[in-house]
Amino acid sequence: MTAAMNDKQIAIDEFRAEVRGWIAQHFPASLKGKNNAFAAIEGGVPLSPDQEEWRQAMGEKGWGVPTWPAAYGGGGLCGKQAAVLQEELANAEAYNPIGGMGVMMLGPTLLEFASEEQKQRHIPPICRGEIRWCQGFSEPGAGSDLASLRARAEDCGDYFLVNGQKTWTSGGQWSDWCFALVRTDTSRKHEGISFLLIDMRSPGVEVRPIQLISGASPFCETFFTDVKVPRENLVGELNQGWAIGKRLLQHERTNLSGGGGNRVMPSVSQIAKFYVGVDEQGRLDDPDLRQRIIRHEMLARSFRLTAQRVMRDAKNGGVATASSILKNVGARITQDRAELTLEAMGMSGLGWEGDGFNEKELAATRLWLWGKAVSIYGGSTEIQNNVIAKRILGMEGE
Amino acid sequence: MTAAMNDKQIAIDEFRAEVRGWIAQHFPASLKGKNNAFAAIEGGVPLSPDQEEWRQAMGEKGWGVPTWPAAYGGGGLCGKQAAVLQEELANAEAYNPIGGMGVMMLGPTLLEFASEEQKQRHIPPICRGEIRWCQGFSEPGAGSDLASLRARAEDCGDYFLVNGQKTWTSGGQWSDWCFALVRTDTSRKHEGISFLLIDMRSPGVEVRPIQLISGASPFCETFFTDVKVPRENLVGELNQGWAIGKRLLQHERTNLSGGGGNRVMPSVSQIAKFYVGVDEQGRLDDPDLRQRIIRHEMLARSFRLTAQRVMRDAKNGGVATASSILKNVGARITQDRAELTLEAMGMSGLGWEGDGFNEKELAATRLWLWGKAVSIYGGSTEIQNNVIAKRILGMEGE
């Protein structure tokens, strides 16, 4: 080992000690082992005082978004340090309380495309987890074919006048702001779209929650009627929003694919052992289900290895064309996992509410139903397959 | 039971006794338990004297094509009698020696579309198994897209002058006659095609066998250079051959799908029991392979039930739109069967020739490779899916 490498290692060790101490001091013991994954899915649950305290502590430190620049409230850490932070959070059975669309999608996009004023104004609150953002992209007639969107933003000089309808606005009913794609030129398709930031409390914004098959309403239909949006909330140039939106969707895909790699949840094989039992050789006592669980867990492992490989290649300047693949495989894993869990639980995995089911069983049913969305939103599996075929494999069409 | 039904039953019983006696008298004992399935696939093997004797006996009786009209050399039997004949052949471990493309495809097509003279001339030799027919449809550039065929037949009054190339001519090298689709009008696509019967011994016909991955050469490339075909060999009207060809392909599909239902072969589960062994509960000692074999055998059973249902519905005047489905599922079953057999046999299923493998093992390898063709020929699986989507489901396209 060279001297320089040695110094690096010492610095990392010191950083690790600092992180560990800080977590010990700030992470409320009551939250140990919990996470807010479910809240992110079903949404709208108010934070407990301890949760609120933890959010504030992490937010002030900037560690919710460890690699974002400190100048805008991020942690300013390097990749190595961020990895240490993640490891130490896991060791302490703590979680990162800063998340949502602001972190996953809007933040990186603003860092790349927004003006200095916009960054100063919008990024710090995201880092502190103070502002909830929602996405205003899809419209009833423009699902997979996003570029057909019709919600109008009329250029009135100082402001835009927005009229139209968005759908699948995630958490629209409890969001503070919305980032939206709107049509600013009706004579062109892709080149007539702009990227706007809209305050959800503006007069003329109305949200109607959509009830899903899982029973929850994490999405809304959002109606804009003569909503005035100040010109300063236009990100990038007028009519140049499509490129920004596409970039944001890339961030979305990369994040959404994470579903397959969530290690916090118990494995399906462990759940199945409990419900199905094992034979005298220690194998799951349902050979057919066992084979399918093995395939699933192998796929999940290959998926995690692939996600790591992609990250590694990207860091080394490789091209990350893999987001569509990861999105599709991630969705498949999430859905397989839910179906297999349900099957292992038998009738206990099919409860809706009330007596006779424990919390995990009821959650399994809801997650199973909710999970059907992951191959639809953020660009459906079919759309990703088109993207792979055309952009990566060069099989032009249409 | 009514008196009429009673009479019918007596007639059938009498017929059964007659058939049984006839088989006992004519079927050479040396052929018991054999069949010519493999010969039909790999082709070109000369008949033994006993095989020849059996062919002649069945041919003269017309029972190789039991339901074809007796006037043209068929058996003239009703469906019930044909079923009895089949049962009695099976009971005697005998087989039907009359087969090939003449029986499966051309005969039914001629019965429907040919002139009386053509029927009189061509059908009886098919019934007697004397003439081998091959199919001249595909061309190098016109595989799935058959209507693009280019082999020309120039109308010279008394005869047609045929020039061009056909490929995938099954058994071209040992066939006597060829039924071919040829272009008689270059200005139109589907409407410029005619259906011709061509004597393979005509001057200008040249065949080159194509070696397949299975090692055998059951197909040929066939070249026609200024081949004179008498006008009397045109079936149907000039330029109206497309409809005849399509009808013939329907017969082909229906016959090809039979692969999934062949009960003569031992089941995969029986083969696997021999190579894999069983556990203390009597289950195949490879749980993963067992699950896949079960799925396969269930599918094969559902397939047979479906084939029966389709036959039954067709007899009762129902529309048999099912040929594409049966073709695809039949191909899948044939291929799954071969892959599973190979897997069960392990390295023994991967022999090519020479010592160390028994006859069945070597046949398994060859059949596995040969079987890859069944989802390609007779209209590939992809083409059948297009047909199902467009014609049955009404999902127009293109």
Place this chain on the structure above:
Amino acid sequence: MAVLTEEQVMLREMASSWAVEQSPVTAFRRLRDSTEGLQRGFSKDHYRQMAEMGWAGILVPEEYGGSSFGYLGLGLVLEQVAQTLTASPLMLTAGVGVSALMLGGNTHQREQWLPAIVAGEVIVALAVDEGSRHHPERIECQASVCEGGWSLSGRKAFVLEGGIADVLLVAARTEQGVEVFWVPAVTEGVIRHDRHMADSRNCAEIELRQVVLPEEARLAELPGEQLLQRLLDCARAGAAAEMLGMATQAFAVTLDYLKTREQFDEIIARFQALQHRMANLYGEIELMRSAVEAALSAIESDDDDASLLVSLAKATACDTLNLMTREMVQLHGGIGMTDEHDAGFYLKRARVLEAAWGNASFHRDRFARLCDY
């Protein structure tokens, strides 16, 4: 397997019209959203109509007021009414309940109960499993001989239609092995706990606390194990018939949607990738139909391979409907995820029927064992 008779064709058409006109999916939605629905999971009014049309007595011999249509006839009706997700205890009552009396009951029991079943006044449920998964070989519920008859003790989990049944067919272990008992739900010691399932249909856990029954409560005309297998096979084939109806309808609804939905300036039915998926599904459903019809016919004619064909049918039905319901949601895209759309109903009901009386995994294993490998 016979071709449908003219009477069977009429029966099917009658069932189809009734389902479309009287019991469309909107009726099930109303039921689910109502207080009655939450409690009962079926519509009394619909079941009365079904009985009036003779369906409750479809397996019952004419001497007891039935129409003696046989299992294939029952299957036709179940398939049709399941297309629109009609919530009714028809399969368990007219199929399993009647079979229990015909196969295991004595003349007195038949006379007492069959006319009431035909009239739609008695609902029957099948109480076999004691855990969340199907294990008919793991029955621990005890039936001991007591003065004047039997005393039953134990628990039965997830009894479909168990909360609304008037009679429970209870499998319990005696010293001689497992037997099936005819247990009126009003008998003292029978305690029911509602289970609110994802499909919003009726389901209950049944507690049996020293339930005292007369001697003849044990259905004695057939050995217990055999009777239990026969009844389970009736339930499985009936469930498969319902699943066939659901798959057919889910396919039809999806196909219609694809033919109207536009994306990228084109009707999406024109996208070849979707065409091939639909072609494949179409084939799968045809195979499923063959398997289901074969199972129903085999039960009807009491064939030797009835159990084999029932396992084939149930396994095929589970897999095909599972695939079909997943594709239904996926091919509908976002709208299929909303409660407002019907896709979720098919999805939820499918999984309950999949889990009931042996899932695909159970029946694949059973099929192989019956084939001796």
Place this chain on the structure above:
Amino acid sequence: MAVLTEEQVMLREMASSWAVEQSPVTAFRRLRDSTEGLQRGFSKDHYRQMAEMGWAGILVPEEYGGSSFGYLGLGLVLEQVAQTLTASPLMLTAGVGVSALMLGGNTHQREQWLPAIVAGEVIVALAVDEGSRHHPERIECQASVCEGGWSLSGRKAFVLEGGIADVLLVAARTEQGVEVFWVPAVTEGVIRHDRHMADSRNCAEIELRQVVLPEEARLAELPGEQLLQRLLDCARAGAAAEMLGMATQAFAVTLDYLKTREQFDEIIARFQALQHRMANLYGEIELMRSAVEAALSAIESDDDDASLLVSLAKATACDTLNLMTREMVQLHGGIGMTDEHDAGFYLKRARVLEAAWGNASFHRDRFARLCDY
């Protein structure tokens, strides 16, 4: 798993260029159609070139003349040369043979054999299974102590490269359990019977008739069972690397074909159903690559979960290459069925590598057992 070093990248490029220029698929076709091919199943000339480039000594420490590139480096070479179906005993010799000496051999054995291996003068094969399927726990070949050493008796079936190997690594049962023996093929009592496999590569059955060996023939530096598992894992990961190369190439060839073939007046790459299938295959091959690289790295760094990752890699490689080769034929249509086209070569070689040292089924079971379910 580390990012490739500059040296590794160079190694990969060198292997790739060599394969394309010196050992294209036409070279394998010539070999198959030649008398030499029928007898040996590999090209001596090619293997000499490989050794000259240092690949035979890729795992060998520098002190013995090797380049010490590690298992990941070997995997890179195997992947590249397998793209064009190069027939060589590289994996078994440079991978398994060298590992046997490094893990189980003593200094004397290393000194004696490693330089010859590096020079390409010695070829090694692995003789474990005694039937047509992989069952390393069912070894019956006997090794008994005799004067001055060991006496081996038994049969080894389907030993890949067994007919051309100079040394056979033989797993045999002693009183203490299974041990691995270093058996020069020229030893008296070693009888070889050629097996002509579908992939036209070398394979032999080995008969051992009281083969007398010196004491040190038993590779004793690691317990026998452990050594055998390590060597099998080396072979499995090496095979998986070859399969990765084959799948990558089969995909590329197929994609090219789709982009040139016209049907219905259109390039068939434009058909959406084919696009989605290719997109799916592309994803599967990416997953396969991750699994294979992880297994090679884990062997290289002797990780605790090396066996788990090897089973993951081999199972994934088997399934993915199986699918890819089937699709290769199907998507080529008729031309893919002809011997003239290369698709059949990939198909046949794929199945032999699938069956070797445990097929997908075997490794799925092993994976689950290692995960304790």
